[in-house]
Amino acid sequence: MRLRNIRGSREAVAANEFVVHEPELYKGKWNSLFGNDHPIHVEIGMGKGQFLMQLASANPEINYIGIEKYSSVLLRALEKRATTELTNLYFIRFDAEYLNDIFAQEEIDRIYLNFSDPWPKDRHAKRRLTSREFLGRYDQCLKKSGEVMFKTDNRMLFDFSLEEAKIAGWELKEVTYDLHHSEYAQGNVMTEYEERFSAMGNPIHRLVAYRK
Numbered sequence: 001m002r003l004r005n006i007r008g009s010r011e012a013v014a015a016n017e018f019v020v021h022e023p024e025l026y027k028g029k030w031n032s033l034f035g036n037d038h039p040i041h042v043e044i045g046m047g048k049g050q051f052l053m054q055l056a057s058a059n060p061e062i063n064y065i066g067i068e069k070y071s072s073v074l075l076r077a078l079e080k081r082a083t084t085e086l087t088n089l090y091f092i093r094f095d096a097e098y099l100n101d102i103f104a105q106e107e108i109d110r111i112y113l114n115f116s117d118p119w120p121k122d123r124h125a126k127r128r129l130t131s132r133e134f135l136g137r138y139d140q141c142l143k144k145s146g147e148v149m150f151k152t153d154n155r156m157l158f159d160f161s162l163e164e165a166k167i168a169g170w171e172l173k174e175v176t177y178d179l180h181h182s183e184y185a186q187g188n189v190m191t192e193y194e195e196r197f198s199a200m201g202n203p204i205h206r207l208v209a210y211r212k
Helices: 009-014 050-058 071-081 096-101 122-127 132-141 155-167 192-199
Strands: 040-044 063-068 089-093 108-114 142-152 171-176 205-210
Touching: 009 071, 040 050, 050 063, 050 071, 050 089, 050 108, 063 071, 071 089, 096 132, 122 132, 132 142, 132 155, 142 155, 155 171, 155 205
Parallel strands: 040 063, 040 108, 063 089, 108 142
Antiparallel strands: 142 205, 171 205
16 A cells, blocks of 8 residues: 655654654663563554544553654554544664664563555565564563564464464464454454454454463
8 A cells, every 4th residue: 555645754753742853862762761570562554543542531640662664654653643632652763673773671561453565476575474573573672471462353473473483482362363363362352454454354463472
């Protein structure tokens, strides 16, 4: 799907109070931004922010950080964020490839990956957010008890993700090829894409990966 550029989005994002503009400065001390020692959950590729804002509203005892690479997309999330009074949610415009430049070892409790770009060509496999390369990055900044939760409607990407997790030495649980008709459906928070794909009749796949 072609990403529509919004004129002035980069400038608007750069001026927004809910965006952390120098995330490297918070490496190892993200809790100082929130003013507490609550667990930190991160969504990579957060899109327009519906998922994270629902979670942040329902779980004030958890700190949330949304990472989005594109200003035009992040701007839409900021427009929604401005209508809330949340104190436990910030955003970063950032490329997740450099995740370990902004998060210290064992600083994150959970990572969410929702409907990530499938990068369908084989030569781009290591760009997929569930590739062994990215799992290696998560391994560095996740707490030992931390986990990665991944949802997609793309069967090929899901099967790839299951295989990559095993190769990288991760354990798997709550694996389902049809989330909305599974035992894991209760409490599921849907993203914008999830609502759209579900309405089209596409089954939603989900896994949770962790390390022993």
